[in-house]
Amino acid sequence: MRTRYFKSNILLAIFLVLAISLHAQKVTSQYSSTQKNGKERIITDRDDKTYQLEFTDGKMTFLSVDGVSVPEEKWGDYKTIIDEIREQMKKDKEQARLDRLQAEKDREQARLDRLQADKDRLQANQDRLQAQKEREQAGRDRLRVEKDRAQAELDRQQAMRDKQQADRDQQQADKDREQAIKDRAQADKDREQADKDRAQAEKDRAQAVLDRAQAEKDRAQAEADRKLMADLTADLVSDKLITDANDLHMLTLSPTEMTVNGVKQPDAVHKKYQDKYSRFAKNNLAYLADGNNKHIQMRRNN
Template identity: 40%
Template sequence: MKTNYLRSALLLIAATALTTAANAQKPGKKTAFNSYNNYDTFDGKGRERIQTNWNGKTYQMELANNKLVALSVDGEIIPSTKWSEYSTVIASIREQIRKDKIQAKKDQAQAKRDQEQAGRDQQQAKRDQEQAERDQRQAKVEQEEAARDQEQAKRDQEQASKDQLQAKRDQEQASRDQEQAKRDQEQASRDQVQAKHDQEQAHLDQIQAKKDQERAAEDQRMLKQMIGDMVADHILPNEDALHELSFNGEELIVNGKKQPDNVFKKYSEKYPRFAKGNTTYENGKRQFNGLHIHRN
């Protein structure tokens, strides 16, 4: 009981501090700060505290066990007798919160699948390298076989000279065998060159797969760090509030809002990898999810 009460008290203090800081940045203006807290109170009731900008208005509400207990719109406290007038917008806000939670789980699952695919690619590169080694061994066997064929042709030619009646036919056959041996040797040489090329390509593929995996991990780490900086700079209310991001050498747009020049300069200097890479991030849209960087 005491742990739940302490947790709810800390959340209440944090929410109050964040709201005060956001309002202090632009005196006299309605804040567009979005926040969501879900916690248990000491009396065992589940509490939800929501603050969001919805269709140009700032809504603040608190629910206990899924029932509305407090509501204000643009800083004006709404009496309980008028709550029914806001039932539709409250339901829409809560539905959006539910969808955002579902989307966050989907993004996490997709990241896991991407990592597993990278592992499979690395295993395939290893199999390709092993196949190239087998091809090289086979080429060596064929080359040795060609040498034996050449030796056999020589013996046939010697035998033909001993047999005068059969000499002409044997000599022609030996000549044909020698030509075939030469073609076999040339083919073996080409096979050996191809096997070496395949082995080199497999090695390059393995290196590229490792680089891609490391780059993807570094991009995710830097994105998380940048989101943390945006929360600290009050660009975002929390780490889950980022829905859209566009970052290139000319501008920084967060959730559809272009950031001031001083903010753009700060993040360009700290995250040149994203600024130079023409980075986009979209969360919650069916056609595209996650981080994407166009690299020059």
């Protein structure tokens, strides 16, 4: 019972850690935030629009919507959405801090549970060894009873005493048989649990294979996107939309429009790049470069 109790605690701790991890991943997917030299840049999607905000020492210095820069005098038009984003940032940072603290507590509890489980397994092994010794002793006692019965044939008086002893031995033997039945039932349960554990292990191994295959696909797709982005940048240079690859700071490409460094491009240019880079266009490419930091974000249309 104690071992199963601590196994349950361990599983609960693991579940809480996974839940916190999933929550953190969910929050991160709502916006991306980068900080450098006292500056913070935030890119977030809300109401089918991509907002980019920049802050210096907590003061907003830049705003763009769907890749188009918004003049400072028009920031008041977006006050509600800006306040919501800043409030969400505060909540997410505080939640992330609380999640980390809870994760540390859960990991410590899991460690204590594992230690207790190890102690329980050690005690169970000791109990099994002791039971084995007692069963061996019971076997030697039964041999002695047989000898006593042989002696009883030679001496009736002694036989009477031996009979009384034999009755007591029979009672013990009945208890031993009852215990043996219980031991066999427990052994059946242990084998059944072992079968379940092996089946679960097979499922876990199969899932691991699927996870590795998906990871390989994701890495291959990421590499293909980087190469495709390099080709697109080369075309921008060739079409004289930028001077060189380092001149590209921000790019958006969707089924409806294309912007380069915040400037909306003519329909003919948009059509050319939409046809050639259809994967980027249909997934609403948003590219942002800040020094050595480059971000590619895509959002599928519903």
